[in-house]
Amino acid sequence: MSNEIKVVVAEKKKISKAISSFTFTTPQESDLPTWEPGSHISVVLPDGTSRSYSLCGPAEDSARWTIAVLREEAGRGGSLRMHNEVHQGDLIEVTVPRNNFVLQPYGEYLFVAGGIGITPLLPMIESVARRGIPWRLLYLVRELEAAVFVDRLNEVSGGVVEVWESDERGLYPLAELSKFMNSSTGVFACGPSPLLAALEGMWIGDNLHIEHFTGDAVDTSEEGDAFDVVLSQSGQTVRVEAGVSILDAIEAADPSVFVLQSCKEGVCGSCETPVLEGTPDHRDLVLTKRQKEKCDRMMLCVSRALSNKIVLDL
Numbered sequence: 428m429s430n431e432i433k434v435v436v437a438e439k440k441k442i443s444k445a446i447s448s449f450t451f452t453t454p455q456e457s458d459l460p461t462w463e464p465g466s467h468i469s470v471v472l473p474d475g476t477s478r479s480y481s482l483c484g485p486a487e488d489s490a491r492w493t494i495a496v497l498r499e500e501a502g503r504g505g506s507l508r509m510h511n512e513v514h515q516g517d518l519i520e521v522t523v524p525r526n527n528f529v530l531q532p533y534g535e536y537l538f539v540a541g542g543i544g545i546t547p548l549l550p551m552i553e554s555v556a557r558r559g560i561p562w563r564l565l566y567l568v569r570e571l572e573a574a575v576f577v578d579r580l581n582e583v584s585g586g587v588v589e590v591w592e593s594d595e596r597g598l599y600p601l602a603e604l605s606k607f608m609n610s611s612t613g614v615f616a617c618g619p620s621p622l623l624a625a626l627e628g629m630w631i632g633d634n635l636h637i638e639h640f641t642g643d644a645v646d647t648s649e650e651g652d653a654f655d656v657v658l659s660q661s662g663q664t665v666r667v668e669a670g671v672s673i674l675d676a677i678e679a680a681d682p683s684v685f686v687l688q689s690c691k692e693g694v695c696g697s698c699e700t701p702v703l704e705g706t707p708d709h710r711d712l713v714l715t716k717r718q719k720e721k722c723d724r725m726m727l728c729v730s731r732a733l734s735n736k737i738v739l740d741l
Contacts, residue, residue: 430687431471431520434459434492439515442495442575446543447510450484451492451521458489464550465528465638468492469689469697471520473512477688478505479695481547481617481638482524483576486554492521495575497543522687527696527713528638530554533613536562537604539626541618542573547638548617549576552583562586563607567618569594601625610634639694639712651708654732658684658741659703667731674698674727677741684741686727693729700727705737 434451441447453459464486469477484493499506513519530551538548545566555562563586568574571592580588591599608614608630616626617638626635656665656673658681667676674691677684689697693711702725709719711726718724727739 430523432460432523433518434521436513436515436517436519437491439513443573445498445573446495446575447498448483448493448495449509449513451494451519452490454518456490459492460523461489462486462492462524463526464530464554465547466524466526467528467547467695468494468524469522469687469695470494470509470513472505472508474508476505477522477697478509479689479697481528483546483549486550492524495543495546522697525696528615528617528636530615531613531636533560533634534611535560535609535613537607537612537614538562538564539567539604539614539616539618539622540564541567541616541622542569544616544618544622544638544640545574545576546617548615549579551615552580552586556583556585559585564588565599565604566590567599567622568592601629605629608634651731654734655736656732657704657736657738659738660741672728673725673731677727686741688728691728693726696726698727699724701740703738703740705732705734707731707737708733 433454435454436449437452438450439447462482467479467481469479471477480494480496482492483495484491496506496509498510528547536555538552540548552562552564566574566588568590569592574590612634614635616623620639623637623639651669653666653668656667663681665676665680667673674686674688677686687697689695694713696713702723706722707725708731709725710729713726
């Protein structure tokens with residue numbers, strides 16, 4: 428598809444016991460599409476499935492894209508395939524960058540990373556530092572050996588880095604973060620769902636921006652009434668039964684209808700599709716409250732319809 432490009436795995440490097448970084452270049456070593464901090468790409472794996480990963484290299488480096496992948500033995504298999512089947516020198520397909528985690532302007536910044544959640548925050552920190560804006564990072568890991576990119580973080584000026592290892596020190600008292608906040612502080616966090624839920628419970632307002640890596644908090648499509656989806660480009664009507672996602676129903680009815688997909692958990696935004704008519708039942712963790720209120724787009728992997736019929740721009 429037009430949003431996929433071929434890249435070479437220029438470097439695969441083990442950066443901790445469970446994390447490897449992958450650096451991509453074009454086969455011609457030409458410039459890659461530009462991207463902003465917070466962006467992610469989807470990597471097409473050897474079995475044809477895809478997984479989304481945050482870009483964590485310097486955003487100003489137009490020749491290389493870098494991601495870091497945590498090996499998850501109990502995951503859905505994407506990280507294992509990345510670690511075991513994707514090798515330096517391989518030619519693979521990735522999507523162009525997409526940004527659902529935009530760095531908004533604030534007078535100062537507080538970044539909270541849980542484990543591999545450091546990846547989207549690192550380019551943000553470097554961007555903020557280049558503009559001379561004060562920043563602080565709380566980096567939560569189980570053990571110090573699991574903290575990656577620490578040397579790179581220590582080279583960034585104008586901020587404070589606090590690495591907290593829970594195995595030695597216990598859980599971080601998140602209430603302590605309030606002393607680093609005021610009305611001009613933007614809080615950007617990425618990590619496990621329990622951490623993000625705790626942060627959401629502490630601050631009510633628009634200053635908190637989070638990105639989920641998994642859809643643990645998503646109310647899945649297993650509940651809800653059946654409804655019809657009309658594909659506007661062909662006029663075809665697809666029945667979506669209870670317990671079936673819109674994405675799966677469309678694929679079963681007409682495999683020729685292409686919908687970009689990756690996480691199938693409502694967290695990556697790949698399957699975002701314009702809504703032309705009807706009212707979505709938003710169950711994703713990507714769209715903001717204001718975006719959901721507009722009812723002009725939805726994530727087909729988890730969201731459903733509140734109306735009996737919904738018309739999509741497909």
